[in-house]
Amino acid sequence: MTATAPITQDVLTIRRTPPQEGKTNLIGLTRSQLAEALRAIGTPERQVKMRLGQVWQWLYHWGVRDFAAMTNLAKDYRALLEDHFTIDLPQVVSRQASADGTRKYLLRIAGGHEVETVYIPEENRGTLCVSSQVGCTLTCSFCHTGTQKLVRNLTAAEIVGQLMVARDDLGEWPVQGAPKNETRLVSNLVLMGMGEPLYNFENVRDAMQVVMDNEGLTLSRRRITLSTSGVVPEIARTAQEIGCLLAVSFHATTDAVRDKLVPINKRWNIAALLDALREYPRLSNSERITFEYVMLKGVNDSDADARRLVKLIAGIPAKINLIPFNEWPGAPYVRSDWARIEAFADIIHKAGYASPIRTPRGEDIMAACGQLKSETERARKSRAQIAAEVAGGAGG
Structure with a gap:
């Protein structure tokens, strides 16, 4: 942008769905906190490390905001995540x-x-x-x-x-x-x-x-x-x-x-x-x-x-x-x-x-x-x- 470029202001139409009552926002949880949250919804202990890595990558590497898009997770597990968690940004x-x-x-x-x-x-x-x-x-x-x-x-x-x-x-x-x-x-x-x-x-x-x-x-x-x-x-x-x-x-x-x-x-x-x-x-x-x-x-x-x-x-x-x-x-x-x-x-x-x-x-x-x-x-x-x-x- 050149020094003479005009100032612009955009009012964006991005709208975040408000967190649903009783659901935990996954954003901002540390690895240990996220692992504990996955355990709390019934994730088998032997799967926690794997599920943690999968969800973490979807959130922070790919920037995914929809559990349905986490395609390497089984559909019933995605539904479980949807029932208990949200992915909310400012x-x-x-x-x-x-x-x-x-x-x-x-x-x-x-x-x-x-x-x-x-x-x-x-x-x-x-x-x-x-x-x-x-x-x-x-x-x-x-x-x-x-x-x-x-x-x-x-x-x-x-x-x-x-x-x-x-x-x-x-x-x-x-x-x-x-x-x-x-x-x-x-x-x-x-x-x-x-x-x-x-x-x-x-x-x-x-x-x-x-x-x-x-x-x-x-x-x-x-x-x-x-x-x-x-x-x-x-x-x-x-x-x-x-x-x-x-x-x-x-x-x-x-x-x-x-x-x-x-x-x-x-x-x-x-x-x-x-x-x-x-x-x-x-x-x-x-x-x-x-x-x-x-x-x-x-x-x-x-x-x-x-x-x-x-x-x-x-x-x-x-x-x-x-x-x-x-x-x-x-x-x-x-x-x-x-x-x-x-x-x-x-x-x-x-x-x-x-x-x-x-x-x-x-x-x-x-x-x-x-x-x-x-x-x-x-x-x-x-x-x-x-x-x-x-x-x-x-x-x-």
Whole structure:
């Protein structure tokens, strides 16, 4: 898509049948959970492993949504599955396409709540940014999602379902009988959408077990990045139970500034966070941690900030992603000037750290970093209201 391509928005006609009362949705169940569900409906123990493999492949390799299409299962067993289970994904409410090729999906989940998911195509990969909560509890003052109150955690099914919906839209499921195609349009997944993943740890962990399974969706842990604002007690657990790459919403080099930008810092300050991060590469066998740093004019973008950042992360295998602030209606901050961002990056680079400046993507459809917010909760706050909350140190 060229830079001059128009913005498009499609209201899709995809409709998911609501889960029938008493039936279990198979999407999002881990292998052990699915095996137990098959046992519970009377699958003979000697058949459980085989049936598990068959159903898993139909769901996650072929993307089948109809038990009747699972043709290597006997008809009576398919009927048994139909009687007890459903295959349900989030409902696509709308799909927007940016001039730069980014796609944003507004998805409706159980209870009528809505979340946003973003697909970002790049030259050698495609990244899907998924949400883990409806809204967010952290109230980070530079983030649009943070102006929406937390409604609830997403289930593992709703997290996995975001990837499956994107694969539907991209036509990425293999076709039986067709030559194998190794091209992956969704090659990377980032837990950087709405919500704090580590405040929904069990559902995120179970969803990632499904996504990483090598007989289904097959995204390796090296292609999954979880972004946290700094839920310190869950960081070691993430290394041990998920083992994916880790990104940290850092954004400041003093506790005084981070307390305002990322209020969770009042609970676990910079020193506590860095102590946990120093252990993560060893526990997870990861190469390095990504520090995300949004560039806010006159707030955190000075040369002194850059030099402090270098000192703070000394000894941690790291790269620093510099993120030009993506403005949204009522935002109390302004993006740093480009020359200031480059000067900041140069100090970090000369200290021996990679310091890429993230190219803003999907700004024209409010799909850029920090801009996600469900349509039903998009009531605008005035700049003065939000600034007053920031000054008052709204907690997280």
